[in-house]
Amino acid sequence: MAPFLHREAVDEWARGTETVTRAWQDDFLSYTAEYDRSCSPVESSQVLRTLCRSKLLRYTDMRDDPERFFAAHRLLASRILGGFGIRFTVQFNLFAGSILGLGSDTQVGMLEDMQERGELGCFALTEVGAGVLSGFIVHTTATWDPVRGGFTISTPTVESEKNWISQGLVADWVVVFADLIMDGKALGPHPFLFRMREEATGALIPGVSVTDMGTKTIANDLDNARIRFTDVFAPREALLSRFVDITPGGEYVQLGDEPMRIEVIGQRLLTGRLAISEAAIVAVRQLFIKTKEYADAKQVNGISGKKPLAQLPQLEKLFEDAHAELTALETFTASVEARLSWDLRRGTIPDAALVEAISVCKVRNIEVATDLEHRLEQEVGSYALMAESGFIYKDMLLCCKFAEGDSRILMQKMARDELKRAQKGGMFALVREVVFQGDPMLRDKAMKTFGLARALRSAPSMIVGFEQNWEMVYALADSMCKVHVHQRPKGEDVARVLREHPNLLNYLQQPLLVSRL
Numbered sequence: 001m002a003p004f005l006h007r008e009a010v011d012e013w014a015r016g017t018e019t020v021t022r023a024w025q026d027d028f029l030s031y032t033a034e035y036d037r038s039c040s041p042v043e044s045s046q047v048l049r050t051l052c053r054s055k056l057l058r059y060t061d062m063r064d065d066p067e068r069f070f071a072a073h074r075l076l077a078s079r080i081l082g083g084f085g086i087r088f089t090v091q092f093n094l095f096a097g098s099i100l101g102l103g104s105d106t107q108v109g110m111l112e113d114m115q116e117r118g119e120l121g122c123f124a125l126t127e128v129g130a131g132v133l134s135g136f137i138v139h140t141t142a143t144w145d146p147v148r149g150g151f152t153i154s155t156p157t158v159e160s161e162k163n164w165i166s167q168g169l170v171a172d173w174v175v176v177f178a179d180l181i182m183d184g185k186a187l188g189p190h191p192f193l194f195r196m197r198e199e200a201t202g203a204l205i206p207g208v209s210v211t212d213m214g215t216k217t218i219a220n221d222l223d224n225a226r227i228r229f230t231d232v233f234a235p236r237e238a239l240l241s242r243f244v245d246i247t248p249g250g251e252y253v254q255l256g257d258e259p260m261r262i263e264v265i266g267q268r269l270l271t272g273r274l275a276i277s278e279a280a281i282v283a284v285r286q287l288f289i290k291t292k293e294y295a296d297a298k299q300v301n302g303i304s305g306k307k308p309l310a311q312l313p314q315l316e317k318l319f320e321d322a323h324a325e326l327t328a329l330e331t332f333t334a335s336v337e338a339r340l341s342w343d344l345r346r347g348t349i350p351d352a353a354l355v356e357a358i359s360v361c362k363v364r365n366i367e368v369a370t371d372l373e374h375r376l377e378q379e380v381g382s383y384a385l386m387a388e389s390g391f392i393y394k395d396m397l398l399c400c401k402f403a404e405g406d407s408r409i410l411m412q413k414m415a416r417d418e419l420k421r422a423q424k425g426g427m428f429a430l431v432r433e434v435v436f437q438g439d440p441m442l443r444d445k446a447m448k449t450f451g452l453a454r455a456l457r458s459a460p461s462m463i464v465g466f467e468q469n470w471e472m473v474y475a476l477a478d479s480m481c482k483v484h485v486h487q488r489p490k491g492e493d494v495a496r497v498l499r500e501h502p503n504l505l506n507y508l509q510q511p512l513l514v515s516r517l
């Protein structure tokens with residue numbers, strides 16, 4: 001496999017954006033032009049079925065045309081289609097994307113038929129007892145039955161039941177993650193694909209029961225289900241088998257170099273994590289565009305007389321700050337999209353540096369988006385209370401915070417990795433960085449790493465130390481996020497890409513700089 005080359009990756013991505021034409025964008029958005037956010041989950045799922053059947057975005061585009069895949073997410077975010085946006089990403093990324101990334105050629109081939117028929121699927125990972133540690137804790141079991149030549153899928157305890165599963169009440173198919181048990185031995189979480197509803201009748205298959213999670217503060221056009229599996233039979237072919245398989249004779253075999261592990265299963269969480277990060281900043285951009293239009297027209301009685309609300313100094317400053325912060329994040333996030341697209345095209349697993357950069361997008365974009373939204377809401381008077389203003393959708397940012405990797409869990413991992421890197425480099429090098437580093441952001445990160453490393457020395461273990469020094473942990477991760485955004489890409493890199501790909505902004509930025517809220 002060719003090694004990752006940053007400049008080539010950015011160029012490949014910039015060429016890829018050429019399929020995100022204005023005509024395609026208009027076509028794609030036309031499918032949700034009449035979408036009513038207060039519709040029922042069934043009505044909402046019908047809209048998605050129609051969009052799927054249109055094939056404007058193919059399930060295989062995540063691999064063949066990743067720029068389109070990400071652009072589709074941004075377009076829905078530009079209309080603040082929260083519940084539908086989650087439904088869409090669950091279908092295209094978590095469900096179909098898992099089949100694409102984890103399935104055998106035959107299983108990937110099934111996607112074409114599913115799309116043709118507009119069938120929907122759900123992604124059942126999170127368990128009651130796992131919460132934000134979904135994926136790391138999996139107690140649903142898939143026990144190999146050599147006599148029947150298949151698996152018995154069960155959620156033996158309340159804790160192991162799947163919960164919050166988007167689209168779980170309407171889905172025809174499920175990708176469920178279960179601990180594979182063979183000859184009494186647990187082999188860890190594996191993905192299984194099967195129909196959860198009979199094709200002919202639409203009834204749930206025996207052993208599957210679904211219940212509604214209840215009314216949410218937002219996005220009730222999306223169904224979220226709790227799913228229980230009671231001795232559900234899934235044939236041998238249900239195991240998504242790109243990386244591992246079970247032979248007809250009942251032997252577990254690894255195919256290729258990658259064993260089944262969280263990094264393999266978690267691939268879709270990475271693509272989803274980036275899509276959500278992009279959606280958060282697009283949504284807040286739209287909110288600022290729309291609010292600016294209002295604030296330009298609305299007159300207030302300033303100290304020096306009547307003036308537009310937008311010209312009050314605190315608002316002027318906020319609009320300026322927001323533009324600068326969002327632009328920096330948009331640029332950084334686009335560069336991360338370019339790096340991830342490289343892996344998606346080649347089917348390779350992202351390396352640790354890219355995984356960290358994706359975490360940065362997730363943590364930082366949602367944090368900045370939430371902060372900007374809140375600051376704006378405080379400054380525009382009664383307008384913020386109006387249903388039409390868009391502030392009503394702010395709880396979507398809450399969903400973004402814990403979906404596809406909770407921000408706090410991601411920050412803990414970032415801090416742990418930074419400490420490991422510092423340990424490898426040696427304390428002397430770290431102290432030198434603290435003393436001599438000229439860049440204030442890099443120096444701040446070095447100081448926070450040094451401070452945490454010292455605090456942990458007196459703790460009985462890293463786990464206890466992390467709990468005791470939690471504020472230092474998050475402060476280090478926060479500093480790391482700022483450094484990532486600060487460092488890449490450089491102004492001259494951006495200028496080069498824009499020079500060599502003059503249409504880039506036409507495809508990516510300008511359509512989004514129109515409020516669709």
Ligand SMILES: Cc1cc2nc3c(=O)[nH]c(=O)nc-3n(C[C@H](O)[C@H](O)[C@H](O)COP(=O)(O)OP(=O)(O)OC[C@H]3O[C@@H](n4cnc5c(N)ncnc54)[C@H](O)[C@@H]3O)c2cc1C
Nearest residue numbers: 123124125126130131132134164165166402403404406408
């Ligand atoms: C609208 C929606 C759609 C979803 N769709 C799907 C889906 O399709 N498929 C799927 O598998 N899952 C889905 N989920 C589940 C989601 O991805 C989360 O895993 C789940 O919501 C976790 O929620 P919880 O309330 O149980 O979190 P909890 O684990 O109870 O966490 C509560 C809070 O505690 C904090 N916390 C918890 N543990 C730690 C720790 N160790 N260190 C520091 N802080 C911690 C977290 O930051 C969080 O804010 C969905 C959730 C929602 C709300």
